[in-house]
Amino acid sequence: MSARRCRYCDQQFQPSPCHPQQTTCSQPICQQRRRADNRKQKLLSDPEYRQVCRESARKWRADHPGYWQQYRATHPSAAERNCARQRQRDRRHRLLHLANNNSALDLKSSAAGVWLVGPAAVDLANNNLASAQVIILQGPPRKPPVSEVSCKQHLSGVAPALA
Secondary structure (H helix, E strand, O other): OOOEEOOOOOOEEOOOOOOOOOOOOOOHHHHHHHHHHHHHHHHHHOHHHHHHHHHHHHHHHHHOOOHHHHHHHHOHHHHHHHHHHHHHHHHHHHHHHHHOOHHHHHHHHOOOOOEEOOHHHHHHOOOOOOOOOOEEOOOOOOOOOHHHOOOOOOOOOOOHHHO
16 A cells, blocks of 8 residues: 555555555544544534534533533633633624625725725725725724623622623
8 A cells, every 4th residue: 555645744654454545644633633624524514413412512511500600710811811712703703794794885986995904904805895995993992882791701799780
């Protein structure tokens, strides 16, 4: 059997005689990526498997009701990192919604130009509906309104509206 290149690390390897169709080397990181890719593909293609996974997660959460509150209390840096990432996902979602907003069709006749400025401008790259130019300036950071709280974690004993 001839040597092959691993699809993840691009290193040559000798396939197993028992598995001649092998496409991934035996390094643990490559095998981990192969398993993760297979699971993602299975979740996309098999609705029954997807449902079983959902039910399994629900069952685990029901069997361990206070786990995440306890985890966040004992791992404050992980909880803060999660809140920051959720805020970033929420901001990206709002920008993508803005970029795909097709209510700007009347602006096509405008002679203005577009200048996208700031780190969030990358998410507006698909906005090709108007030939107008808009300047987006990133202002100083501000606290989001109480109603837009992304992170569900609240201080113990403090009502969510007061946090």
